[in-house]
Amino acid sequence: MMFHSMPVLCMFVLTVLPHLTYSQGDRMIYSTASELRCTELTNRPPTRDCRWVAGLNRNVDFLARRGRIVAYKIRWFSGRWSNWYVPGINDIDVKINTVTRSCAIPYNANSLRRRWSNFYDHVHTYIICI
Numbered sequence: 001m002m003f004h005s006m007p008v009l010c011m012f013v014l015t016v017l018p019h020l021t022y023s024q025g026d027r028m029i030y031s032t033a034s035e036l037r038c039t040e041l042t043n044r045p046p047t048r049d050c051r052w053v054a055g056l057n058r059n060v061d062f063l064a065r066r067g068r069i070v071a072y073k074i075r076w077f078s079g080r081w082s083n084w085y086v087p088g089i090n091d092i093d094v095k096i097n098t099v100t101r102s103c104a105i106p107y108n109a110n111s112l113r114r115r116w117s118n119f120y121d122h123v124h125t126y127i128i129c130i
Contacts, residue, residue, distance in 0.1 A: 036129035038070065046121045053097060053117040054105035058088060060116070063105070065128055072126035074118045081125075082115070091115040 051060050061069040072091075074082045085091040093113045100109045107113070118124065 038127055038129040040127045042125045044124050047119050050101060050103035051105045052119040053107060053113055054103060055107045055111045055113055057105055067128040067130040069126045069128050072116060072124060074115060075123040085115045093117055
């Protein structure tokens with residue numbers, strides 16, 4: 001009877017055990033190689049890139065910067081910095097796009113946009129993860 005359960009035990013050892021993590025004291029041992037690496041880039045100059053104004057598109061950061069912007073600030077023309085904005089959470093702009101424009105990512109008149117549309121003509125800071 002023990003002989004017949006041996007293949008099941010071998011299957012368990014070969015498929016489950018390699019995926020288990022183990023702890024050493026209060027630290028878990030695992031690979032962080034797949035985690036994103038994030039960097040804060042400060043006082044970036046205006047981009048003059050019309051893609052930032054392209055409505056509520058959530059892929060502009062990836063297309064323009066090859067990463068995900070997880071938070072950003074705008075330096076207003078008054079010199080004062082905004083609070084942190086988080087894409088998709090608190091970053092709908094109070095202004096709209098007033099005209100239709102052809103761009104790499106076209107947008108229509110009277111469309112909503114994200115606050116990062118101000119990257120076009122404002123100094124800005126952001127945290128990007130790659």
